[in-house]
Amino acid sequence: MRRFFLILCLLCAMPVFAVEPDEVLSDPALETRARELSKGLRCLVCKNESIDESNAPLARDLRILLRDRLTAGDSDDQAIAFIVERYGEFVLLRPTVTGSNWLLWAAGPLMLLLAGGIGFFYLRGRSNLDEQALDELSDDEKRRLDDLLNTDR
Numbered sequence: 001m002r003r004f005f006l007i008l009c010l011l012c013a014m015p016v017f018a019v020e021p022d023e024v025l026s027d028p029a030l031e032t033r034a035r036e037l038s039k040g041l042r043c044l045v046c047k048n049e050s051i052d053e054s055n056a057p058l059a060r061d062l063r064i065l066l067r068d069r070l071t072a073g074d075s076d077d078q079a080i081a082f083i084v085e086r087y088g089e090f091v092l093l094r095p096t097v098t099g100s101n102w103l104l105w106a107a108g109p110l111m112l113l114l115a116g117g118i119g120f121f122y123l124r125g126r127s128n129l130d131e132q133a134l135d136e137l138s139d140d141e142k143r144r145l146d147d148l149l150n151t152d153r
Contacts, residue, residue, distance in 0.1 A: 025067055025070075030071060033076060034063070034067050034070055035052060037070075037076055037079060037080060038050060038052040038066055039052050039093075040092065040093050041062060041066070041080075041092065041093065042090065042091050042092065042093045044087065044090070044091065045057075046059070051063050062083065062091075065083065066079055069083075080092075089101070
């Protein structure tokens with residue numbers, strides 16, 4: 001019973017491809033190219049799935065469009081460029097770092113550096129304030145503070 005459950009879990013964890021038999025090209029080389037290209041294109045309905053994995057009707061239309069472009073003689077870059085021109089760069093699962101989205105690529109590291117700098121200067125200034133406050137105490141106050149900190153409860 002445990003083996004059956006393990007096999008069932010493994011089968012459920014395997015990727016499921018949504019390419020239907022009527023979409024498959026007769027030329028195996030073209031079909032391989034189409035599969036590789038469709039893994040890099042985003043389903044506009046599912047957002048985080050490739051069109052190769054999605055069962056959405058729009059993903060099916062994109063798969064058919066991609067195969068039509070490849071059978072028409074387009075290169076891989078030409079077919080992708082055609083789809084990007086029609087649907088925008090959002091259709092790419094790995095968008096380029098050029099154009100207007102360079103700021104999105106740089107925003108994460110820049111925010112991390114900015115937060116680290118703010119934290120560093122905040123903590124550095126705070127420790128200077130603690131030392132200044134300690135210097136401003138009288139001898140009697142310092143002695144009382146030491147007594148309070150060193151007493152065992």
